[in-house]
Amino acid sequence: MPSKANAHSLCGCVNRRAFIGGCAAVLVARPARSAPAETVQFGLTPVFLDSDAELLAALRRYLSERLGRPVQLVKKRTYQEITLMLLSEQLDAAWICGFPYVQYRDQLSLLAVPLYNGKPLYQSYLIVNENNDAKGIDGLRGQTHAFSDPNSNSGFLVTRWLLATMNEAPDTFFSRTFFTYGHRNVIRAVSSGLAESGSVDGYIWEVTKKTEPDLVKGTRIIRKSEWLGFPPVACNRRAKDTETTREITKALISMNTDKTGKDILATLYLDGFAREDPALFDGIAEKYRFVQNSIRRLG
């Protein structure tokens, strides 16, 4: 695994190649759905607080009860894997990141967006080790930087965009970068000193601060991005009008009216889910375009 963030992963052609390769890999691995036809496949990306087994069990139970059908939660290491499964209709729905959503907006359909502090918005944080004196991104030049995932908005795109505005790229600006494939892992990497700085989901950082204050204590925020669309739940556009999709959407939207649902939301420090306009993610889309242009410009 090259440690440098591959700027080309933002390039559409590469993504398509990866997509085709990924589909092939997934098809080889899973030539047909192993679960019974009526089982709902719900994908989760590492943006989600996926370390809590009880939370996952509660979520699965809640969805199963609300849908009246068995639900299987599908977790993968990278955003790309979940995105590819969604695009290849191996999943009925998935909680993905805003960045993959804008990348494949023509193939995906928005079901619901979580409400954090009453709004479907969150921020990306640039964090440093508590011993790092850097005041802003300029102070991070020549240091080691931890990204979350190449397909994460808060964990990669925002910082990538910020560098692009400075006519910089991660592999030239930082001495070394690596992906941890998890926002909590970014916090661990920065807190331990493995990386001197990192790009992390602000929502995850804030929640971790409440649940694991010792872990967050070793980090310090040096920059918060503007408010951007919260990682949404999406489905393949071809399945947007199916009964399953409607039921999933309904179950998510009404989560804050159910006891189990409320417990899940409380654990996640979320207020609920809401239907939102795809325009919510225009900010992310704009950043994506800017970076793509920057890469083309720089050759």
Add this chain to the structure above:
Amino acid sequence: MNGRRLNPATWPLTLKMPILVAVLIITIAAIASNIVLMRLTETQKTSLLGLTRAYLDGLSIAVMPNVIRKDIWETFDILDRARKRYTGLYARYTIVALKDGSVLASSDPLAFPVKSPVSADLAKLFPNGEELVIDYKTGKAWAYRALKEGNSLVGSIFAEIDISDLLQARHEILITLITLNSILTMVFVAIGYMAARRMVRPLALLSSYVERARQGEVNLIPDKRLPGRGTEFGDLFRRFNAMAKAMNERESLSTRLAEEEKLALIGKLATAMAHEVNNPLGGMGNAIDTIRKHGEDKDVRTTALNLLERGLAGIANVVRAALVTYKGGNDPGRMTHGDLEDLKFLIYHEAGIRRLQLDWNNALPHEIGIDETMTRQVVLNLLLNACAATRIGGRVTLNARVSDETVIIEVTDEGPGIPDDIAGQFTRPRIGDLSKHGGGLGVWTVGTLVKRMGGRIEVGGDTFRGSTLTVILPIEERREFHAVA
């Protein structure tokens, strides 16, 4: 005094035995503790090696693909999780290095940053690829594992292992051993002391009886204080009692023998006295006849009466000397000049029949603080022996004087000398030798009496010149004081 205290040979058994027990126990305890600690160290080392191998095995399997991919995060993630979850071993830090010696990831990135070179000191610890190096002095251990894909090296794992719990366990065991051994030593020393005291108690009793015997009071140990038969002390005490009984018997025998010797001497003297008395009797009878026949003649009568007077004086001298010698004088504590002079009369007969010349030099003062009865018996014996030993017509010499608080009386003869075994009887009179030599009773009596007076006898002279026996008697202060007063 201090020198004696410092010399272990003079220490009492009650001290020596507990010290010996303590030394033995401490020695055994030290050896046993050393063996225990050595075995413990070996076991700990084996156990640590096993744990280290398990740790390195698990770690190397997990990190290998990430090392090949040079994946910093995944390598760190494994190290970080292993640090928290591997409870069998506490690694202070673990470093995964690439084959070029640079750090790929470590469990402590602040101390060992990514891409920094692995310290040469750490790498030098494993010159031959050892898996585990332990330094007990610093309480640290280091583990090493080469990561190989086939035959090619792709990286290495270094770890510093905390062995403080092992050292703590060793320390605790050492303290336990020391405490336990100290308690055991003290208990055994106390038991040893009590046992030794109990064991030597009969010895102390025996020692007191032996000391009393040395001072002349030979008592038997009473039956009620005798340990049981068949025991070592029981047998020893009974042997002592048998010996004491024999000593008492010999003592009474020697007293009886001395008495017999005295009687024998009396018999001898009685003969001599009869002789001495008989000698003037003829002359005295003639004198009486002369007076009876020619008593009117004044000159004849005077001459005959003078002869009678001398004859009676001679008889009176002999009788007085015998009385003083065998009945004792008026003051038994004092010897006088005259007491020695009297002896001359007692040997006149013996000297006369052998025609011996008496060379008599009595330089004793008027009174002197020595026992006159025993002294006279000793000197008379020596003089009679000298007269008997000296050739006919020879000379017997007596020199008596006071020198340096002692009385020195020398008797010299012109005899053939005294055999060594007889001479020994003078200086060390032993009742056993008496029975061996039979006739040495006089010699034995002299030796015994001189010893009783606290004096000694020196035997001099040779076969050609005859013998000189020198009796040296200490003047007793009490008697001296009495004499002076």
